[in-house]
Amino acid sequence: MALVAPRPLVVTGGFSDWGTNPESMAMSTRAAARAYRFLGAEDAIGLAFHHGGHTHGAEDAAHLLSAIQYHLRGVRTPEVVADVEGVREYPYHSDDAASAPWDVPPPVWQRGATYDTGDVVHHEGREFRAGWWTRGETPGSTATGAWQELAATFAGAPVWTPTRVFTAGDVVVHDGQRWTARWWTRNQVPGTPWGPWVATPTP
Numbered sequence: 001m002a003l004v005a006p007r008p009l010v011v012t013g014g015f016s017d018w019g020t021n022p023e024s025m026a027m028s029t030r031a032a033a034r035a036y037r038f039l040g041a042e043d044a045i046g047l048a049f050h051h052g053g054h055t056h057g058a059e060d061a062a063h064l065l066s067a068i069q070y071h072l073r074g075v076r077t078p079e080v081v082a083d084v085e086g087v088r089e090y091p092y093h094s095d096d097a098a099s100a101p102w103d104v105p106p107p108v109w110q111r112g113a114t115y116d117t118g119d120v121v122h123h124e125g126r127e128f129r130a131g132w133w134t135r136g137e138t139p140g141s142t143a144t145g146a147w148q149e150l151a152a153t154f155a156g157a158p159v160w161t162p163t164r165v166f167t168a169g170d171v172v173v174h175d176g177q178r179w180t181a182r183w184w185t186r187n188q189v190p191g192t193p194w195g196p197w198v199a200t201p202t203p
Helices: 023-036 058-072 078-088
Strands: 009-014 045-051 120-124 127-132 149-150 171-174 177-181 199-200
Touching: 009 023, 009 058, 023 045, 045 058, 045 078, 058 078
Parallel strands: 009 045
Antiparallel strands: 120 127, 127 149, 171 177, 177 199
16 A cells, blocks of 8 residues: 555445455555655545445445545545545544454354354355254255355345345345345245246346
């Protein structure tokens, strides 16, 4: 990041984006800010997190657009200035700020551990939720067991997985197509003739 200085830089991410590690992102941005201060461009670097995972939404876009307006187009409206200053002074960007409220990733599944309904674990790079009390059952080993794999697109839309339970009205993504469940279903591939899923147009 420091090599970008003194050019404008806004770092965005999600508190639950465990793949990119938001805490390390904050530490890296704080370190890079020293280079910006040395070059007299401390207002050109900012950091903003949203609640959620590996996705970018309207909040992130607003921060980026404000930075473009401020640094590249010279716009100084109160709204733009407030946004740019808010991102620059974001508490997790400050060297002396308290720790950010990082979302804690689920624990890694342990064979000897006991799990109750609703418990979430990580196993072999995937996330699973217990549908009922379980112990010793490997997540993903069966499509009808206690564990349901939780997956989502970058935009946060649920992705169909064979182990997950879906009920009437649930909308999922499978092979790039949106599908809506007509009734309770598990381990029934969207698109199967006479099945519970109906293709749904993208809004």
